Amino acid sequence: MNDTLASAPHQASRPETPVRPAEVSRRHLTTLRSIIATWRERTRFRWELKQMSKDNPHLIDDIGLTRQQVEEEIAKLPFWQR
Template sequence: MSRRYYSLATLRSIVAAWDERKRFRWELEQMSKDNPHLIDDIGLTRRQVEAEIAKPFWRR
């Protein structure tokens, strides 16, 4: 079994991406609750929004 080794800069980049996804999904969830009409404006369906919100932060 091979192991992957990451530099500190790479790890910081990964954590930053996770944080960005978490924040985006939280904001999307708030938008869908507070202003559901805006979801239509950005071209997403309710089902797409629910699928995106349900993803764990480490998944794209």
């Protein structure tokens, strides 16, 4: 048996502790905020990449991307931002 699995605590071995609905909602809200922040960060990166490819295409090589990779990333922008 793997030692790391044997030493890990399991939910079944813990006594049941009630979780209040407010705590669950707070965790879900925190997760949702994190997901939205990640989406915004990716959108901002793709928008900046689009601007860079128009204004300074020579910088694309400097950051280590190919033209095809840039086009693929730009294609992931929402249609109203393309």
